[in-house]
Amino acid sequence: MTDPLIPAVLAFRDNGTPYSPLYNDIYHSAVGSLEQAQYVFLRGNALPGRWQGRRVFTVLETGFGMGINFLMTWAAWRADPERCARLHFVSTEKHPFTQADLRSVCAKTIPDPEIASLAAMLADAWPMLVPGSHRLEFDGGQVTLTLIFGDAAATLPVLRLRADAFYLDGFAPARNPDIWSPAIFKSLARLAGEEATFSTYSSAGEIKRALLQNGFVYQKIDGFGWKRAMLAGHFSPRWRVRRYEPPAPLAVDERHAIVIGTGLAGCAAIERLTARGWRVTSLERHAAVARGASGNPAGVFHPLISRDDSVASRITRAGFLYALRRWEALERLDGGKRLRSDAGLLQIASDDAEAHAIREAIERFGYPSGYVHAVDAGEAQRLAGTPLARGGSFFPHGGWVDPAALCASQCAAAGDLLTRRFDAEVGRLERIDNQWSVFDTAGQLLGRAPVVIVASAHEAARLASLRYAPTRSIRGQLSLLPPGSVAPLALPVIGDGYAVPLADGVTLTGATYELDDPDATLRPDGHRENIERVIAMLPGFQRNLDSAHIANLDGRVAFRCVTSDRMPMIGQLADETAAARDAQRLRGAWPLDLTRSEGLYGAFAYGSRGLVWATLGAELLASQIEGEPWPLTQDLAEDIDPARFLIRALRQGTVS
Incomplete structure (x- = not known):
């Protein structure tokens, strides 16, 4: 069960340095927060030089705090004419600041106007304080901040990414030993890319030992300010320290994808891929976009509240919050034209017992009122403007969207990178010369590309020749x-x-x-x-x-x-033929053990939750293709992996 978030308490020492009463430790050196970030973390990881000439560069930080390290890294990236094309910054935080406290602490402690301006943008985009992954985009999506709200001991083991640099910046080991535990360093080793670097202000003996035990080589160098020493180094294991390699980008000769289907799933995939510079060809069997279930006059969107914070609740929460941010970006592109209603959404309990259970769940997880709050029958009637049978839950940011308008907006955002073909009835797919060839029902070639995303709902499993996809x-x-x-x-x-x-x-x-x-x-x-x-x-x-x-x-x-489990099918498709051939060996397999169909991905079976799942699902697919950090933790991604039914069949010994 997910633990409720406990926000940080904003406090200051007599010298004006912000500190945590919970850990009785300061957030940064009294000598200067910006200078500390520059010296310890950027210089300690040889940045900006190491990201130059790279397409994607990923920094993983333990302990976001005030966000100073992110702001300084962002500023350095902006100032570098040879910067990487996309900078990912992933950070964990067990006790995040509220938005108001983040604004306050940054305003009081950041003297540099440029960094203060970036801090204001961060505060404007600051997510609601609910557990899980929050993906924020800046500078047109070229800088992506993925915040993981929760205990690092629980969240780091389920991240899926390839880190190029580590910022080890938790509170001091004596104050917060949990974030310096051997298990944390084991997780870092699992995520490290080749020659990944790290730096930390600390030089404690237990940290040195944990680094060496997990394949990191360190140097002891002069510390910052009053600190005598700090550590910096890189990942260079002398023996195998992990079972699976971290994700890598798909090797392609041309960044071109074919997306089959232009409903909510397909159009979201088009927008997320073209935002990364991919050229996309869409194939649609109808004469226009959103003619299937996505063509309904309106669809509602809202989170899902459950007493145990179920898998569906956690995935829906992440999808709901990410969709809101992407829709806001689309609305800005369209001159502020709203894609959705803005009065909120009211969910009425089916009976008094359910109303009580939902109220208990909201209180148990400490959800902020801007996310959801319980309402009695009187308050619900006031919100709806009509008599109601009972109370329930109010979602201030829920509402309804015209799915066809959303799909049109996503395709418009793709611009000239999108080529559209309508009345194209796809009959089959075939892998030829490292590319996928897509043929129509008459056997005529519709297109070729190294990547195909099957987003055609009921037809998806047939087109991808999936036997283990019970839709x-x-x-x-x-x-x-x-x-x-x-x-x-x-x-x-x-x-x-x-x-x-x-x-x-x-x-x-x-x-x-x-x-x-x-x-x-x-x-x-x-x-x-x-x-x-x-x-x-x-x-x-x-x-x-x-x-x-x-x-x-x-x-x-x-x-x-x-x-059959009412969860979507999102991710790279498995090679079922290879799985059948190796069925005996794969009886105890995990998803990462499976051979995947190179360049073939699925986004379908969204049921009635397409609005809250499609955008996040598209971001997950694009991240898998590009080798970027995933927007969902690995355990949740496996719960929507199209191969999950194949895995079950392998474990049951029914694959032949």
Whole structure:
């Protein structure tokens, strides 16, 4: 179970140096925070020289604190004309500052105007204080900060990245021994790239021993300020210290990808790849984008709250927060035009027991009110503007989006790097000469590229020839209630059903849930079911809806693709033929043991959570392709790995 976050307490020593009352230690030397970062961490890792001429360079820090090391690294990158194309900075923090305290401490302690300006940008982008990964982008995505809020002892072992430099900057070993434990250094060795460097202000004997035991070579050099000595060195193991190598970029002759499908999954992948300079060809069997389930008039988005902070809750939380940041960036590109509603979203509990359980979960995890807060029936009625059956949860940043508009915005952001082909019915894929060839149903070549992303929902498993991908189809019928037919709503309300007030006065309700039902025609019974579920949540909802009105309602039928565990399929696809050949050896396999289909990736089976999963899923795919730090921890990525069902079959001995 995820532990709740406990924010840092902002305090100052008599000399004005910020310190932590929890650890009774200072955040930086009283001699100067900027000078310390420059001397100990940039100079100690031979930066900026080591990132010059590199496409991607990754720094991993233990202990984000005030963010001074990140700000100084960012400033050095900006000032370097030979800088790497993309700088990744990954940092863990068990006790992050609140946004207000971060602004305050930076304003009081950063004298340099340039660094203060960067600190203001960091504070503006500062994430909500909820556990997990938070990916922030600066300078058009060329500088990426991935913050991991949680205990480093728990989070470092599940990071997936290749570090080029380590900033070891926790509180002093005597004050915070946990962040200098042997297990921490073992995790660092697992993540180190070839010749990765490290530096730390500390020169304690236990740190030297832990470094040597895990394959690092160190030098003792002059310390900063009043410190007599510090350590710097590099990763150079004399023996094998890890089972798996850290991720590397896919070796390609040309940065060109084919994306099959232009719904939420496909368009998000297009935007994330082209943002990194990839050329993308999209193939769509319809005449326009977002014609399948992504073509619904609106879709709701919100986090998922559970008493045990389940895998689905953690992935949805990360996806929700990352999607909000990416949508804001798209809105800025489009002159500030909003893609989504902004009044929040209300989730009504199905009964009093559920309302109590959700309230307990919100209190247990200490979620900030800007993320979610429990509301009683009276407060819920005030928010919705109509009587409600009971209270529930309010998500201030939840709401609804027009999926087709979002897809169009993502494709527009790709600009000239995107080539679109419509009415292209893909029949099969074939690997030829280190590239994937994509053929239509008549056998004609549609395109060739070293990378293919299959984002075509129900067709994805067939196109990728996956036997171990148990997807099914869910028929969902939506109902569109004309203006004046029902009581007006101030915001979307969801529960056992949902009601979404659209901009034109129409209210969207839905959706039915019918397994493996291929009928695409509207049914009066489906409209009636949708309305009855909404009335159970909103007793005053029904106004002018008799049987005649219901029979003539407009609506839409769409088919959602789901897996048997209701989690999406996102990641590089496994080579099932190779797995079958080595089935006996792979009986106890882990995902990293599998041979993967080179250059072939999947993004499908998003069910009803495409809006909160698609953008994060696309960032995960792009990170895997580019060899960048993953935006999700490895354990969560494995829970949505398309190979997870193959792994289960191998362990059960049913792969032949």
